[in-house]
Amino acid sequence: MVFKINTQQSTEAFEIAKQLMPGGVNSPVRAFQSVGIDPIFISHGIGSKIYDIDGNRYIDYILSWGPLIHGHADKDVASALLEAIKKGTSFGLPTLQENKLAQLITTRIPSIEKIRMVNSGTEATMSAIRLARGFTGKNIIVKFEGNYHGHSDHLLVKAGSGIATLGLPDCPGVPLEITKNTISVPYNNIEALSSVFHTYGSEIAAVIVEPFAGNMAGIPADPEFLQTIRLFTSKYGALFILDEVMTGFRIAYHSAQGLYNIQPDLTCLGKIIGGGMPVGAYGGRKEIMNLIAPEGNIYQAGTLSGNPIAMVAGYTTINKLTYDSYNYIEELSDRLIQGLSTVASKSNISLMTTKAGTMIGLSFTDKPLQNFDDARKIDSEMFRHFYVEMLKQGILLPPSQYESIFLSTAHSIHDIDQTINAADIAFQRMSAFL
Numbered sequence: 001m002v003f004k005i006n007t008q009q010s011t012e013a014f015e016i017a018k019q020l021m022p023g024g025v026n027s028p029v030r031a032f033q034s035v036g037i038d039p040i041f042i043s044h045g046i047g048s049k050i051y052d053i054d055g056n057r058y059i060d061y062i063l064s065w066g067p068l069i070h071g072h073a074d075k076d077v078a079s080a081l082l083e084a085i086k087k088g089t090s091f092g093l094p095t096l097q098e099n100k101l102a103q104l105i106t107t108r109i110p111s112i113e114k115i116r117m118v119n120s121g122t123e124a125t126m127s128a129i130r131l132a133r134g135f136t137g138k139n140i141i142v143k144f145e146g147n148y149h150g151h152s153d154h155l156l157v158k159a160g161s162g163i164a165t166l167g168l169p170d171c172p173g174v175p176l177e178i179t180k181n182t183i184s185v186p187y188n189n190i191e192a193l194s195s196v197f198h199t200y201g202s203e204i205a206a207v208i209v210e211p212f213a214g215n216m217a218g219i220p221a222d223p224e225f226l227q228t229i230r231l232f233t234s235k236y237g238a239l240f241i242l243d244e245v246m247t248g249f250r251i252a253y254h255s256a257q258g259l260y261n262i263q264p265d266l267t268c269l270g271k272i273i274g275g276g277m278p279v280g281a282y283g284g285r286k287e288i289m290n291l292i293a294p295e296g297n298i299y300q301a302g303t304l305s306g307n308p309i310a311m312v313a314g315y316t317t318i319n320k321l322t323y324d325s326y327n328y329i330e331e332l333s334d335r336l337i338q339g340l341s342t343v344a345s346k347s348n349i350s351l352m353t354t355k356a357g358t359m360i361g362l363s364f365t366d367k368p369l370q371n372f373d374d375a376r377k378i379d380s381e382m383f384r385h386f387y388v389e390m391l392k393q394g395i396l397l398p399p400s401q402y403e404s405i406f407l408s409t410a411h412s413i414h415d416i417d418q419t420i421n422a423a424d425i426a427f428q429r430m431s432a433f434l
C-alpha cells in the first residue's frame, strides 16, 4: 500500500536543531543532504522497524549504521543492559565485563591475541596507526581511495589522480605536515600498491584497508588484493591493519578475515562490538600490543574506555550470533538483491549489486564497481528519486548512495518482500521520468 508520509514534526524539530547544532546534526550524513530532504527524527525502534516522531513506521536498513545486528531494542540486549545499569554506569576501574568481551572477541577472531577497548572506530584506527608507527619505527601509512577509517587527521586523505598521491588533506583544519606521510592508492589495484612499495617500501609503517568498502557503495576487496597486501607488508616489515569497524562480526561469523582467510597484524573494530553503545577496539599480535602503555611506552588512554554498559551490550550481541544467524542474514541479502535486480530490469533501470558474506551494495550504474573512480560515477539523481519513493512507502535506506545497507536477524522475509514491492513501484515511477 503506497502512502504519503507526513513528517511535519520532524521538519519543525530540524528547524530548532539547526539553530543549536551545525547542520542540525551531530554527524553529517544524518542531515539527509545528499537526498535533498529534511531528516526524520526518531522516536523509537523495535526489531526491524523504526518509528519517527510523527508516528510513521519504516523498515530500517540503517540499523544505526551497522551495530544493531539483532535489530532495535533486542530483548536480550535490553534486559542485560537494564541489569547492568542498576549496578552503575561507569567506574574508571577494571571490571569483569571487559574480560568477558575481550575473551569472546579473541576467541572468534584468533589474529587478535590482545585487545584494547576504546570509544569509537575513529579512535581504534587512529590508535592502531600510532601503534604501527611505534612498533616499526617508520612513518608512512598507505590507505586506499574511498576507504573511510574515521575522521582522525592523518586518515582524512582520499583520492588523487595517478598511481599514488602523497597525502593532500581533504579537509580544512588538517595540516599538510600531518597528512604528508599518508599515501593514498586506488582500491583493488595491485599494480599501484606494488609501485608504492617499490618506491617507499623501507619507510612504510602500515597498510590500512577496508575488506568491504562499505562507505564506497559496497565494493568488496578482491581476495588476491588482500593477499598481496599481506605479502608486501610481511616482505617490507610493515604492519597489515584490517579495518573491520564495519565488517567485524557483521560480514561473517569470524568477520572478514575469516571469510577471506587472511591474517592481519592488527584489526580495528567498532559498531557491533558495542551492540549499539559507543565502542571501538584494536587488537592483534601480542608482541605488537604489548608496546601499548602501561605494558609498553606507546601512550593511549580513555576515561570511558571499556565502559561496563558498552561491554555488556557488545558481549550479549556477539554471544547470540551463531553460524545460523549469518546464514539467515545472507539468505535475506540474496533475496533482496535478486528481487531488486528483477524489478529494476523490468523498468529498465541500471542497478548494480555487490555482495560479500552478509554484506551487500546497491548502486545505480551499469558498470561493475572496482574502485573510487567507479563509485564517483554513480547516478546520484537516480538514487535521490529512489530514496524518496522508498521512504514514502515506509522503507528507510541510508540517506547516501555510498553507504551500505544493513540487515539484521530481526528482519523477516516479509520485510524483504515488502521492500522489493516498494522498489518495483519506485522504479516504475522513476522510469516514467527517464
Ligand SMILES: Cc1ncc(COP(=O)(O)O)c(C=O)c1O
Pocket (backbone or CB within 6 Å): 065, 120, 121, 122, 123, 125, 148, 149, 150, 151, 210, 214, 215, 243, 244, 245, 246, 270, 271, 280
Ligand atoms: C570502516 C570504518 N572505519 C572506521 C569508522 C569510524 O568509526 P566511528 O564512526 O565509530 O568513529 C567507520 C565508520 O563508519 C567505518 O565504517
